[in-house]
Every structure is written in C-alpha cells, then in structure tokens.
Amino acid sequence: MTQDRVNVTIDGVPVAVPKGTSIIEAAKQAGVLVPHYCYHPSLPSPAVCRMCLVEVEKAPKLMPACVTTVAEGNVVHVNSPAAKEARESVLEFLLINHPLDCPICDQAGECELQDYVFQEGRANSRYGEFAKRYNPVEDFGPDVLYVANRCILCTRCVRFMEDVAGEPVLNVSERGDRAYIGIDPDHTLTHPWSGNVVDLCPVGSLISKDFLHKARAWDLDKTASVCPGCTQGCNIMIDTRDDVVVRLRPRANLDVNRHFICDEGRADYRWMNRGDRVEAPLRRDGSKLVPTDWEHAIARFAELAKSVRSVTILASGRASTEALGYLRKAFDGASVSAAVKVPTGSEAPLAGVPNLALRTERIPNLAGALLAGFGTDWDRTVAGAGASDLVVLLDVELDDAVAKLISAKTVIIATVDDDRAGGAALVLPTTTMAEENGTYVNRDGRVQRYFQAKAAPGMARPTWWIAAQLAEVGRGVAAPTTAAAAFAGLGKTIPALAGLSYSELGHTGRLVEVTAGAAR
Amino acid sequence: MGYPHPSHPKETVVLSKYFGDAEARTYPGWVKRGGYEALKKALGMTPDAIIEELKASGLRGRGGAGFPTGLKWSFMPKGDGKPHYLVCNADESEPGTFKDREIMRWTPHQLIEGCAIAAYAIGAETCYIYIRGEFTEPWKVMSRAVDDAYANGALGGNVFGSGKRIDMVLHRGAGAYICGEETAMMNSIEGRRGNPRIKPPFPAQAGLFGMPTTINNVETLAATSPILLRGAAWYKGLCLGNPKSTGTKLFSVCGHVMKPGNYEITMGFPMNDLIHDLAGGMRPGRRLKAVIPGGSSVPIMTAAEAEASLCDYEGIIEKGSMLGSAGFIVMDDSADIVYEIYRLAKFYAHESCAQCTQCREGTAWTTKILERILKGQGKREDLDLLLDLSDKMTGRTICVLSDSCAAPIVSGIKKFPEEFDAYLSRAKAPALATVG
Numbered sequence: 038m039t040q041d042r043v044n045v046t047i048d049g050v051p052v053a054v055p056k057g058t059s060i061i062e063a064a065k066q067a068g069v070l071v072p073h074y075c076y077h078p079s080l081p082s083p084a085v086c087r088m089c090l091v092e093v094e095k096a097p098k099l100m101p102a103c104v105t106t107v108a109e110g111n112v113v114h115v116n117s118p119a120a121k122e123a124r125e126s127v128l129e130f131l132l133i134n135h136p137l138d139c140p141i142c143d144q145a146g147e148c149e150l151q152d153y154v155f156q157e158g159r160a161n162s163r164y165g166e167f168a169k170r171y172n173p174v175e176d177f178g179p180d181v182l183y184v185a186n187r188c189i190l191c192t193r194c195v196r197f198m199e200d201v202a203g204e205p206v207l208n209v210s211e212r213g214d215r216a217y218i219g220i221d222p223d224h225t226l227t228h229p230w231s232g233n234v235v236d237l238c239p240v241g242s243l244i245s246k247d248f249l250h251k252a253r254a255w256d257l258d259k260t261a262s263v264c265p266g267c268t269q270g271c272n273i274m275i276d277t278r279d280d281v282v283v284r285l286r287p288r289a290n291l292d293v294n295r296h297f298i299c300d301e302g303r304a305d306y307r308w309m310n311r312g313d314r315v316e317a318p319l320r321r322d323g324s325k326l327v328p329t330d331w332e333h334a335i336a337r338f339a340e341l342a343k344s345v346r347s348v349t350i351l352a353s354g355r356a357s358t359e360a361l362g363y364l365r366k367a368f369d370g371a372s373v374s375a376a377v378k379v380p381t382g383s384e385a386p387l388a389g390v391p392n393l394a395l396r397t398e399r400i401p402n403l404a405g406a407l408l409a410g411f412g413t414d415w416d417r418t419v420a421g422a423g424a425s426d427l428v429v430l431l432d433v434e435l436d437d438a439v440a441k442l443i444s445a446k447t448v449i450i451a452t453v454d455d456d457r458a459g460g461a462a463l464v465l466p467t468t469t470m471a472e473e474n475g476t477y478v479n480r481d482g483r484v485q486r487y488f489q490a491k492a493a494p495g496m497a498r499p500t501w502w503i504a505a506q507l508a509e510v511g512r513g514v515a516a517p518t519t520a521a522a523a524f525a526g527l528g529k530t531i532p533a534l535a536g537l538s539y540s541e542l543g544h545t546g547r548l549v550e551v552t553a554g555a556a557r
Numbered sequence: 558m559g560y561p562h563p564s565h566p567k568e569t570v571v572l573s574k575y576f577g578d579a580e581a582r583t584y585p586g587w588v589k590r591g592g593y594e595a596l597k598k599a600l601g602m603t604p605d606a607i608i609e610e611l612k613a614s615g616l617r618g619r620g621g622a623g624f625p626t627g628l629k630w631s632f633m634p635k636g637d638g639k640p641h642y643l644v645c646n647a648d649e650s651e652p653g654t655f656k657d658r659e660i661m662r663w664t665p666h667q668l669i670e671g672c673a674i675a676a677y678a679i680g681a682e683t684c685y686i687y688i689r690g691e692f693t694e695p696w697k698v699m700s701r702a703v704d705d706a707y708a709n710g711a712l713g714g715n716v717f718g719s720g721k722r723i724d725m726v727l728h729r730g731a732g733a734y735i736c737g738e739e740t741a742m743m744n745s746i747e748g749r750r751g752n753p754r755i756k757p758p759f760p761a762q763a764g765l766f767g768m769p770t771t772i773n774n775v776e777t778l779a780a781t782s783p784i785l786l787r788g789a790a791w792y793k794g795l796c797l798g799n800p801k802s803t804g805t806k807l808f809s810v811c812g813h814v815m816k817p818g819n820y821e822i823t824m825g826f827p828m829n830d831l832i833h834d835l836a837g838g839m840r841p842g843r844r845l846k847a848v849i850p851g852g853s854s855v856p857i858m859t860a861a862e863a864e865a866s867l868c869d870y871e872g873i874i875e876k877g878s879m880l881g882s883a884g885f886i887v888m889d890d891s892a893d894i895v896y897e898i899y900r901l902a903k904f905y906a907h908e909s910c911a912q913c914t915q916c917r918e919g920t921a922w923t924t925k926i927l928e929r930i931l932k933g934q935g936k937r938e939d940l941d942l943l944l945d946l947s948d949k950m951t952g953r954t955i956c957v958l959s960d961s962c963a964a965p966i967v968s969g970i971k972k973f974p975e976e977f978d979a980y981l982s983r984a985k986a987p988a989l990a991t992v993g
Binding site: 087090104127164167189 | 733735750906907908909910911912913914915917918919920922925942949952954955
C-alpha cells in the first residue's frame with residue numbers, strides 16, 4: 038500500500054497520492070486548484086496552455102503540472118511568486134488577442150479566462166494600440182457556433198472530437214498567432230456527442246446556438262439531476278432562470294458519464310417548461326370533471342380502490358422509483374398488472390469512454406420499474422386492462438389504445454392537460470422529474486438522486502405522495518411526508534434498496550442488484 | 558575539391574572532400590572513393606562496439622544541441638522486441654545554415670552509409686530521412702542514390718549479405734521550420750500536424766509511432782563512416798580548442814563576407830580566421846559588426862566577441878553565444894541590427910506552431926513592437942517591454958522556438974543599445990521602406 042503511494046507537499050500541505058498522479062491532480066487532493074486551460078481530466082493532456090506551470094523544488098525550471106507526475110518528496114509551490122508571475126504572463130499573452138466582449142458573451146460569469154484574470158491577471162494591458170486578430174464567427178454544426186476571436190487555442194475541442202468521440206473533424210489550422218480551430222470542410226459537428234465541445238470550451242469560443250443570448254450565467258439556478266433521456270442515467274445539471282429550464286449540462290460522474298452527455302439528452306428539456314399542465318385535482322361530477330382539493334380527491338381515489346380485485350397500472354418510464362414503488366404498493370392485496378412504456382431509438386456510443394452511450398431504451402428508470410414490480414410488455418398490459426376493476430394511468434401519453442381504456446373506473450395521474458382524459462373518474466396533477474426530488478436506477482443498477490429544479494405548478498404533488506396518501510386513507514398505512522422518508526421506506530418492499538438513504542446515495546449514486554419483479 | 562570555392566588550405570576536409578565532384582554522387586563513384594567500406598566494417602562489429610567507438614571519438618550532434626552521439630545511441634533499449642527507428646533530420650531550415658544541403662547534393666552515399674551504420678548500431682531496420690520540402694535538388698540526388706544503394710545491396714533485406722535488413726524512406730517536409738524539431742518531425746512523419754511533443758517520454762523510449770527512436774542530424778550521421786574507418790583516436794585528435802569538441806565541422810558562412818560558403822574546419826579553429834581568411838573577410842571599406850554563429854536561434858556576438866572566439870561548442874559559449882548549427886550570419890557595419898532582429902522575430906512569429914501560449918502570442922507581439930520601433934514610433938519603455946516579454950518566452954514552452962526568438966532580441970538590445978536608441982530618439986530616419 039505504501040510503496041505505490043508517493044508523499045508530496047503542495048503549498049505546504051502534505052498529501053500521499055498514488056504513483057503516477059499528475060501534480061495538478063495531487064494538488065486537488067491538497068485542496069489547491071492549479072489554474073489551467075488545456076488540461077481536462079477526461080482528455081489527454083497536451084500541456085500547451087502553459088497556465089499550470091508550477092515551481093517544483095530542485096527542478097531547473099517551472100514544470101507543467103498537468104503532465105508532470107509527482108515524485109516522492111516533491112515540494113511544489115503553486116502560489117509562489119515565480120509561479121504566479123508565470124501565470125500572470127500567460128494571461129497577458131492570452132488577452133492580447135482576446136476581444137474582451139464579455140458583456141455580450143454567453144460565457145461571461147462562467148468563463149475560466151475571466152475568472153483567472155480577475156484572480157491574478159494584470160490590471161492593465163501593455164499591448165497598446167496594436168490591432169487584435171480578427172476572424173469571423175463560424176457555424177460548426179447543428180448546435181455549435183465558433184467565435185474564433187475569443188479562442189485561446191486550448192485544443193480541448195479538437196482532442197474531444199479526435200480522442201473521445203473518435204471523429205476527428207476539428208483541427209488547429211494555420212500557425213502562430215493566426216491559428217484558429219478549423220473544421221473539416223466536408224463535415225459539421227453532427228456526431229451525437231459533439232455538443233460537449235461547448236462545455237469543454239473554457240471560454241466563450243464554442244457556444245450553443247440553443248442557449249445563445251438566453252440568460253446570463255449569474256442569473257441561473259443550477260440543480261443536480263439525472264438525465265431522463267435513456268437508461269444510461271447521465272448526471273446532469275438543470276439550469277433554470279426564473280423557474281424556466283434554459284439548458285441541461287453534464288455533471289461529472291466518473292462512473293457513469295465522466296464529464297459528458299449526448300446531444301439528444303442535452304436538447305430534451307422543453308417538455309419541462311410546458312404550460313398546459315393539470316394544476317388541480319379533478320373529479321367527475323356528472324358528465325364533467327370539476328376541480329377539487331386533495332382531501333376530497335384522495336378520498337375519492339380510496340373509494341375507487343376499495344375492494345378492487347384487479348388493477349392495471351400503466352406508467353411513464355420517467356416516473357421515479359418512489360412513484361412506481363408506492364403506486365404499486367398501494368394496491369397490495371389486489372391482482373396488479375403493471376407496465377412502463379419503453380420507447381426505443383438507435384444506440385449512440387461515445388467511443389472513448391467505456392460503457393457510455395445513448396441507450397436504445399429511451400427511459401431513465403427501466404431498472405427502477407423492474408425493481409418496483411413493473412413489466413415492460415406494454416401492449417399486452419394495455420390489451421388486458423379492460424378486464425381490470427381499476428386502471429391507473431401515470432403520466433402516459435393518451436394515444437388511441439390508452440384513451441380507449443378511459444372510463445369511470447380510471448384514475449389518471451397526469452402532468453399535462455389532455456382533452457381525452459375527460460372520461461376518467463379522477464385526474465390528479467403530478468410533478469415532472471424537474472419539479473420533485475426522486476431517484477432513478479440506471480441500467481447498471483446505480484440508484485441516483487435527482488433534485489427539484491423548479492416549482493411545481495398549482496397543486497401538483499409527487500406521485501409517491503399521492504400513492505402514499507391513498508394507502509393511508511384507504512388502509513391506514515402511515516404515509517411518509519418527505520421524499521427522503523419515502524425512499525427510505527421503499528426498502529420494505531424492494532429488498533435491493535433496503536438500508537439505503539438519500540444521504541448515502543449522495544451525488545453519484547450507489548449500485549444495487551437489479552432483478553425483475555423483485556418487489557414483494 | 559570544394560564547392561563553390563576550392564577547399565582552403567586551412568580547411569580539414571573530411572566530409573566536404575568530394576563537394577563539387579559529380580562522380581562521387583554515383584554508386585560506383587562513391588565505391589571507387591572508398592565508399593561503403595565503413596558500412597561493411599560496421600556490419601562485422603557488434604552494435605555495442607560501434608557505439609563505444611562513437612563515444613570514444615567525441616562526436617557530438619551537429620544539428621545544434623551538441624549532444625554526444627554515442628551516448629544518444631546507447632539510450633536505445635536493447636532486446637525490447639519492439640521495432641526501432643532511425644530518423645535522419647535533413648529538414649535543414651535554420652536560417653543561415655546550408656551544410657546538410659551540400660552533403661546531400663554531393664555525397665548522398667556518405668549520408669546513406671552513415672544512416673545504415675547508425676541503424677545497425679541502434680537495432681533499427683527502418684530509417685526515415687526527413688528532407689526539407691524546399692530541397693528539390695538534394696531530394697532528387699538522394700532519391701537516386703537510395704535507389705542505387707538498394708540495387709547494389711547496400712540497403713534492403715540483406716545488406717551486403719549480412720542478413721541484416723535496413724530500409725530507407727525519404728520523407729519530404731512541407732515547408733515548416735518547426736518540423737526540424739525532432740519531436741515535431743516525428744509527428745510530421747506520422748502524418749500529424751508538426752507540433753513538438755512533450756518530453757518525457759524521450760524518443761529513445763517512445764518516439765516515432767511510439768517506438769524507440771533515435772534522431773540525428775545529416776552531418777552527424779555522415780561523420781560516422783570516416784570515424785569507423787579511421788578510428789576514434791584520429792577523430793578525437795582533430796581538436797584545436799576544448800577537448801570536448803572534437804573532429805571537423807562544416808561551418809556555413811553567409812552574409813557580408815566576400816566568399817560565402819561552407820568551410821570544414823577542425824573544432825577549435827579561430828573564428829577570426831574563418832571569417833576574415835577562409836570566407837574572404839569583409840567587403841572593401843567595411844568592417845565586421847556582428848555575427849550570429851548558430852543559425853538564427855542563438856545570441857548575437859559583437860565583432861570583438863566573434864574575433865576572439867574559437868569555433869567549438871565551448872569556445873562560443875564562453876563568448877556569450879552558442880555554436881548551434883554553425884550557420885554563421887555575418888553582418889558588417891552596413892547592417893541595421895534592429896531590422897535584422899525584427900526580421901528574425903518575424904520569421905519565428907510566422908513559424909510558431911501555435912501550441913504554447915507564450916510562443917504563439919509572444920513571437921507575434923515582439924515582432925509588432927520591433928516593427929513599431931523601426932517605423933519611428935517606438936517608445937522608450939519598448940525596450941524594457943521587449944526584454945520582459947523575452948524573459949517570459951524563455952524556458953516555459955514545450956520546445957525552444959520561443960527561446961530562439963527571444964535570444965537575438967535580448968542579446969541585440971544588450972549588445973547594440975545605440976542602434977535601438979537611434980530609432981527611439983528619432984535620430985535615425987524610420988526604416989519604413991524595409992518594414993512590411
């Protein structure tokens with residue numbers, strides 16, 4: 038154990054790190070951030086920006102922290118006068134051709150050039166009256182613009198496309214201070230993962246057309262979440278402005294998606310902002326649905342569920358494990374036939390990262406559904422639903438086959454308002470995954486939390502709450518009052534989740550054994 | 558012989574013996590002059606014995622760094638089972654340097670023989686000769702010579718019946734100065750952009766195609782056959798100065814001399830004699846002002862420094878510069894040092910590969926400042942700014958192109974302050990006509 042660790046001191050902090058660790062990563066362990074541009078933990082290091090030069094005692098000159106591995110006894114100074122002076126000079130060189138158009142730049146507020154210049158750059162320019170390099174803005178593809186003037190040529194984008202995506206369509210063109218990022222004239226950034234170059238770009242050079250001029254970075258609220266797009270379960274941030282989701286970005290999870298998400302996942306957020314929502318519980322009164330409060334709605338639901346012998350539950354694969362688990366449990370004693378709908382699409386792997394792909398199954402919680410006792414044979418479950426005493430629809434699209442099932446024995450738990458729901462006994466407003474706390478279980482059995490990113494509309498409640506209230510009112514089972522309590526309670530019926538808690542899942546999740554129909 | 562001038566009696570002709578002798582270019586002509594004897598001898602020796610001989614000769618890299626050749630070869634791993642490569646650096650693009658060109662033009666088989674010896678010594682079966690793209694005639698001569706060497710069994714699957722395979726590939730550059738840097742050259746051969754690589758790993762560990770690789774300059778490799786034939790002791794004995802600098806070396810002398818050309822002299826030869834005697838001295842009525850001795854990438858020497866210096870690695874360091882590639886750029890009193898430095902900086906700004914920030918931005922910025930000074934718009938503080946930028950461009954980048962740009966600037970400002978002062982004080986008319 039001790040031989041494969043080396044002891045180093047970084048800015049006075051002693052750390053022991055595995056042999057072969059770079060100084061920049063060792064410094065992280067010591068709580069010291071070495072400013073850098075070209076280095077990225079998910080890309081090979083070219084050591085070109087020269088921003089991470091640090092002083093290593095006994096070394097003849099400053100060493101690039103990103104490619105220099107630590108040696109036993111190294112004493113590293115990240116904030117010594119020599120290292121700071123070197124960084125100050127790199128920043129000065131980077132700024133001479135930088136347009137400083139921060140007021141109209143999308144990156145402002147989350148720009149590493151801005152941050153480091155503010156932190157330790159020169160207060161003024163010595164470049165004087167010389168003209169800055171000028172290159173026009175280029176369209177790099179479906180969602181990427183290249184603003185060459187802001188480029189600091191860190192080459193992260195070039196390396197991502199070449200070494201990670203495996204589609205080397207970007208390069209450094211020209212030489213010297215005329216250099217810019219070039220794109221293969223016969224290609225655009227259409228690779229299904231190419232949008233990551235926007236996140237990788239440390240400045241505002243590669244920007245998203247979708248996000249262009251939508252919001253200032255400092256006006257955004259950022260919430261940790263999990264991509265609802267497929268069974269991969271990439272970790273994301275949901276960025277909202279005034280309760281409107283404006284973009285999804287990858288959140289680092291080295292075991293799931295490293296630092297990347299696919300373009301399909303990145304673009305799939307508009308449904309989170311839909312305005313045509315069910316905002317109050319609706320109950321049948323004669324021929325029409327009328328608003329009611331939750332107390333009456335739950336009472337009516339309990340009445341409908343009372344002494345039913347068979348129930349069909351049809352649910353969206355975006356439903357949380359909590360929602361599926363509590364809904365399934367609410368009908369213990371009856372014969373339950375439950376399924377989630379699994380839309381499919383073509384798989385799109387990211388070549389450079391093992392076990393990372395946009396998956397064929399385009400729902401986030403397939404494994405969670407299996408754990409909760411749901412099946413995937415949608416058509417057969419729909420076909421057999423007519424014979425059930427009660428049909429519960431959870432956030433499913435009311436297509437012809439499903440709409441046919443709707444009757445006075447149907448309870449619809451819905452996010453969006455739909456005219457076809459008119460024949461149901463109850464329509465109960467529920468939250469989307471962006472509006473609640475919950476968990477998804479990905480294809481590897483990783484239980485991952487997502488957090489509430491925006492307010493729920495009107496009286497909408499999480500489905501687990503609705504189901505738990507139903508069980509309490511109908512059968513006297515005490516209902517949990519928080520998502521954390523709801524999750525902790527899942528272990529009672531889903532053994533794989535026993536003993537787990539939200540705090541234990543943290544921000545990167547926990548692996549569990551997934552076996553279909555494991556629920557008791 | 559000598560070309561274009563007959564050899565001077567003070568020269569020690571070894572490599573340049575057949576310069577101008579067209580027959581020496583042909584395979585039979587080269588064999589008639591004792592060619593390929595050294596290779597045959599080498600094939601009868603063990604690789605270790607060759608490396609020891611090279612070490613004993615004191616031969617040092619002629620490309621500019623002056624690293625001991627035998628020692629470099631000894632870094633190649635043994636018995637590792639991987640393919641090894643030899644790369645011959647014939648991308649001679651250092652300003653003021655034209656010695657490798659003449660070796661390839663006149664004695665191509667001398668280079669092929671040297672490459673074959675080196676390849677055998679380091680356990681390589683393939684040698685790449687990376688020829689500067691602009692060298693059309695040398696490339697044609699070399700192509701023909703390689704074909705002839707194959708036809709006569711000096712290259713190929715069974716070199717002179719030894720059972721050894723040595724293949725030779727001529728690779729033409731495409732006009733980038735930086736591809737003369739050994740790691741950039743390897744990228745270029747691999748079909749990548751010619752960007753220098755980070756060291757470590759060093760080429761002997763992971764070089765061309767990730768395999769153990771040795772890169773030597775044309776002149777270095779050409780010198781191996783005379784050393785093997787005549788012995789290390791003979792070569793080591795060729796020394797007029799510091800014993801660490803041995804053998805003969807081709808000095809390319811250009812600029813304001815009466816007889817520009819290549820001069821092969823024994824290491825330690827007085828620079829004064831090289832410039833004023835062999836190269837014919839200054840034009841009438843002119844006197845020596847400055848010399849840049851190592852191609853353009855080394856500090857400028859004043860006339861006094863140059864005239865007192867010895868032509869070897871240590872002698873020139875002692876006088877404040879470096880031997881480098883031994884391309885002497887000689888300037889008489891008609892030269893405008895500020896303009897010359899500007900021209901060099903512009904060259905480096907044009908050739909910077911754009912990887913490292915200091916080099917990409919620094920070379921261009923310093924060029925702009927020098928241009929401003931030449932236009933008569935310079936400011937007093939420009940000199941401090943130039944020195945400060947040069948300091949920040951030195952020792953902080955992947956390769957030394959940035960350092961090379963800084964070296965003439967720093968030495969020029971320190972050694973010729975009055976020339977800068979003339980522009981800054983507006984005493985001298987702006988050199989606008991020459992800027993652009």
